[in-house]
Amino acid sequence: MIEVKKISKNYGRKKILDDVSFTANKGEVTCLIGINGVGKTTTLKAIMGLTPYKGEILIDDQKMTKDSYEKITFIPDAPTMLPQMTIKQAMVFMSDFYTSWNPERANQLMGFFKLKEENRISELSKGNTAKLNLMLGLSLDVDYVLMDEPFSGIDMFSREQIADVFASHLIEDRGVIITTHEIGDIEHLIDKVILLDNGSVLKEFNTEEMREEEGKSVVDVMREVYQS
Amino acid sequence: MMRYIKLVNFEINRFSKIYLSLLLITLVSQFAGVIIVTKSLLKDARDIMKEERLSEAAYITNYGSLDFNHIANTLLFVGPIALSAVALIFYIFLIWYRDWFGKNTFIYRLLMVPTSRLSIYLSKATAIFLMVLGLIAFQIIILPMQNALFNSNVPEALLNEMSISTITIANPILSLIIPSTFTQFLISYGAGLMIMSILFTSIMFERSFRIKGIIMGLLYCGIAAVLFLAPFFVMGFGNFHFYPNELFGLLLAIGIILTGLSVWLGAWLLKNRVTV
Numbered sequence: 458m459i460e461v462k463k464i465s466k467n468y469g470r471k472k473i474l475d476d477v478s479f480t481a482n483k484g485e486v487t488c489l490i491g492i493n494g495v496g497k498t499t500t501l502k503a504i505m506g507l508t509p510y511k512g513e514i515l516i517d518d519q520k521m522t523k524d525s526y527e528k529i530t531f532i533p534d535a536p537t538m539l540p541q542m543t544i545k546q547a548m549v550f551m552s553d554f555y556t557s558w559n560p561e562r563a564n565q566l567m568g569f570f571k572l573k574e575e576n577r578i579s580e581l582s583k584g585n586t587a588k589l590n591l592m593l594g595l596s597l598d599v600d601y602v603l604m605d606e607p608f609s610g611i612d613m614f615s616r617e618q619i620a621d622v623f624a625s626h627l628i629e630d631r632g633v634i635i636t637t638h639e640i641g642d643i644e645h646l647i648d649k650v651i652l653l654d655n656g657s658v659l660k661e662f663n664t665e666e667m668r669e670e671e672g673k674s675v676v677d678v679m680r681e682v683y684q685s
Numbered sequence: 686m687m688r689y690i691k692l693v694n695f696e697i698n699r700f701s702k703i704y705l706s707l708l709l710i711t712l713v714s715q716f717a718g719v720i721i722v723t724k725s726l727l728k729d730a731r732d733i734m735k736e737e738r739l740s741e742a743a744y745i746t747n748y749g750s751l752d753f754n755h756i757a758n759t760l761l762f763v764g765p766i767a768l769s770a771v772a773l774i775f776y777i778f779l780i781w782y783r784d785w786f787g788k789n790t791f792i793y794r795l796l797m798v799p800t801s802r803l804s805i806y807l808s809k810a811t812a813i814f815l816m817v818l819g820l821i822a823f824q825i826i827i828l829p830m831q832n833a834l835f836n837s838n839v840p841e842a843l844l845n846e847m848s849i850s851t852i853t854i855a856n857p858i859l860s861l862i863i864p865s866t867f868t869q870f871l872i873s874y875g876a877g878l879m880i881m882s883i884l885f886t887s888i889m890f891e892r893s894f895r896i897k898g899i900i901m902g903l904l905y906c907g908i909a910a911v912l913f914l915a916p917f918f919v920m921g922f923g924n925f926h927f928y929p930n931e932l933f934g935l936l937l938a939i940g941i942i943l944t945g946l947s948v949w950l951g952a953w954l955l956k957n958r959v960t961v
Contacts, residue, residue: 505797506796508960508961509957509958523801526797526799531793531797533790535789535790537789537791538789538791538794539789539791540789550794554798555799578789579788
């Protein structure tokens with residue numbers, strides 16, 4: 458379980474996160490939702506140790522260490538491999554540095570996304586870059602996957618392919634934290650929603666319970682919370 | 686340890702094209718320098734001998750013999766050394782900033798490699814240090830060849846044949862990069878390592894605290910410089926004198942402390958304060 462306990466973060470005088478707390482379980486998809494600038498990406502970076510913060514974050518009851526990167530991976534919305542690399546070289550880099558790299562799964566995802574090993578990263582479209590990021594992240598045998606806006610700025614067909622991955626066995630055992638605006642593509646796959654505003658948690662709910670008890674979808678709750 | 690070695694290899698590979706270009710420029714420029722300057726020296730000598738109707742022996746008496754120092758002080762010879770030095774100093778900054786500001790934000794991937802941040806810091810420092818040593822080794826390999834080429838092109842009567850050690854001692858730049866004693870090696874390369882670690886740490890300050898970090902980085906450089914030069918200030922302003930051995934020992938001790946402190950602080954900032 459990922460436990461985010463009262464984390465706060467300032468950029469200069471601006472408060473980005475203010476006592477944010479939530480948990481994300483293995484085998485569940487947790488979605489961080491909020492308008493731009495509410496601290497969704499910063500929360501993911503804090504979990505990954507990519508930005509300093511006040512508070513505490515535990516992964517399976519332990520603080521983040523170098524070995525945690527074999528257990529948890531982050532898929533940002535920007536390419537993270539060198540532009541001059543080919544996809545093959547990016548895969549070699551991952552297998553060189555991560556013992557959790559799973560080459561069979563990588564090949565499976567390469568085929569699914571129709572990516573070619575010889576393609577240079579700088580020449581990939583936005584959609585293929587997102588698919589590459591996803592392929593590199595999901596080919597690690599990790600317990601938790603953090604995804605930042607995986608659907609941002611990509612075409613409908615690529616979005617559908619990525620959503621298919623969410624529904625597949627590639628995700629099911631893992632704990633996923635995702636930030637997205639494109640809620641429609643994966644609404645049916647989300648287990649838990651954290652609504653953020655001004656760096657604070659506005660509302661936290663289980664999607665199934667919300668549907669069953671109040672008859673509301675995620676989008677209904679978002680409208681209710683953000684338009685009130 | 687394996688990941689550290691892989692990271693060093695990765696960093697060297699990333700700079701390999703520019704690095705090989707520097708080696709090629711050095712090779713071509715210095716050998717061209719040997720050929721062109723030797724021809725020019727011989728032409729001048731022959732012109733003078735012809736004009737003043739001097740024998741070779743008389744020319745040597747009046748104008749001196751021709752030695753490799755004439756080559757080693759030319760722009761074609763020293764230029765590529767200076768260019769390589771400037772490139773590597775520039776690379777101290779580039780090796781970090783390209784990961785943040787490149788077309789792709791590779792720093793995400795680099796900081797998520799399952800190894801300590803100290804390994805990441807040290808791998809970049811090691812890559813630069815190895816590249817410096819590689820350039821020096823290359824110079825040490827080609828220098829005897831250049832000397833042999835020069836000696837074979839100059840008539841024996843006009844030639845003052847110099848050994849490699851005499852050439853390196855006589856030329857201030859070569860004596861700096863190719864130390865003739867272990868003490869000189871410690872001074873040249875120890876100072877280089879110390880300066881690199883201080884600059885790395887200043888970069889970490891900037892990456893951690895941005896605009897405030899620039900001021901902190903500059904302050905850190907200033908404080909480090911004052912600390913390192915403190916024995917000279919003590920001698921200059923106080924009524925105190927250190928013997929050369931004492932001064933060397935003091936500078937060595939301060940240098941080791943500053944380098945260690947800079948590496949520790951830089952790695953700490955990279956682990957705890959740097960923001961991607």
